[in-house]
Amino acid sequence: MVAIHGDHVSTKMRKVATSLLLLVLMEWWGTHGGAQATGGGKGGKWELLLNNSGVVAMHMTLTHRNTVLMFDQTSAGPSQYRLRPSGKRCTDDVYDPTCWAHSVEYDIATNTIRPLVIDTDTWCSSGAFLGNGTLAQTGGFGNGTRKVRYFNPCSDRRCDWIESEKLLASNRWYATNQILPEKDRVFIVGGLNxxxxxxxxxxxxKEGAFELPFLRQTYDRMVDKGNNLYPFVHLSSDGNLFIFANRDSILFDHHHHQIIKTFPRIPGDGARNYPSTGSSVMLPLEHEDVFRKVEIMVCGGSVSGAPRAAKRGQFLDALRSCGRLVITDENPEWAMEEMPGPRVMNDMLILPTGHILIINGATQGRV
Structure with a gap:
């Protein structure tokens, strides 16, 4: 497997990466009673679904139609699927992004791929699902930095990307999107500069963008791209937003544009956000307390100096630590634990069947 993520891949590498294997880890629960798997796991097996996804899954998400949407940057070079744009002459000697598909829809039930048309560059963009299942996808690189795109999955599989004429207020490259309790409203935060x-x-x-000094405070000037991109954002049970960048976090009232609480800095050395690229998740809410308790877990990332060392050809071990924080506690403190190994850039997708779909792999152990 080739690990593909963000801007760590050259165009040459991407031409090879379109031959990535499409794999699924099958978990055998329920009637299978946890059959034993080779290697001492809890049960399951690897199954090859397709030899080629056609497009590198820089971004991948599951739709409510049980399809998987994948898309890559338009500057990545030719994909496996050639398009036939009206009135255009596409040749192999000159690369024209509009002549190739840079997005596909994978149908889980039929195990088939359908090429899609996406016009602007989605390199390190971000998105969120609206109430009707439409993906609102924003930002990116070059001609995509202020773009808003929509993909509404359909039953006849004839739907495609739609690009809005309305633009974002700021350039959004490496930003984060979070759906809000208000009807189909999305919070978009951060990005390079x-x-x-x-x-x-x-x-x-007339509404534009709103300053968030917290992002300037968490920007590390000693690191290229600042270690606070793709901030982790989660909607708390009180309607406020938990925002984590670099090593710090706040509870933010987006209605009144003010910080309600500043949380303790996560213990340990190193950063958690891009380009250090750890991950975060909100743990399941509990019925016993009417879903009020909210606990966030942050795992992995890079030790201090890892990006600079990588430029010198020295690759340092990633962080092993995970931190859990109950953000609804009156005086929350981080509870730290160690993973079996260092981890960074961990991407996978859980399907409705319980299978785990892996396309672009994970970089484990080193940055």
Whole structure:
């Protein structure tokens, strides 16, 4: 498997990466009673579904139609699927992004791939699902930095990407999106040299972006791209937003544009956000307390100096630690634990069947 993520892959590498294997880890629970798997696991097996996904899954998400949407940057070079744009002459000697598919839809039930048309560059963009299952996808690189795109999965599989004429207020490359309790409103925060946030849709034509000093405070000037991109954002049970960047975190009232609480810094050396690229998750809410308790877990990342060392050809072990924080406690403190090994850039997708779909792999152990 070739590990593919963000801007760590050259165009040459991407031409090879379109031959990635599409694998699924089958978990045998229920009637199978946890059959033993080779290697001492809890049960399951690897199954090859397709030899080629056709497009590198820089971004991958599951839709409510039980399809998997994958898309890559338009500057990645030719994919496996050639398009036939109206009025265009596509040749192999000159690369034209509009002549190739840079997004596909994978149908889980039929095990088939359908090429899609995406016009603007989605390199390290971000997105969130709206109430009707439409993916609102924003930002990216080059001609995509302020773009808003929509993909609404359909039963006849004839749907495609739609690009809005309305633009974002700020450039959003490596930003984060979070759906809000308000009807189909999305909170978009951060991005390279974007120390602010905005909403989609806007409440008025004049509404722009709002400054968030927290992003300037967490920007590490000693590291290229600052170690606070793709901030972790989770919606708390009280309607406020938990925002984590670099090593620090806050509880943010997006209605009144103010910080309600500043949490303790996560213990340990190193950063957790891009380009250090750890991960975060909100743990399952519990019925016993009417879903009020909210616990966030942050895992992995890079030790201090790892990006600079990598430029010198020295690759340092990633972080092994995970931290859990109950953000709804009156005086929350991080509870730390160690993973079996160092971990960074861990991406996979859980399907409705319980299978785990892996396309672009995970970089484990080193940065």
């Amino acid at each position: 974007a120390f602010d946030y905005e909403f989609l849709p806007k409440s008025s034509e």
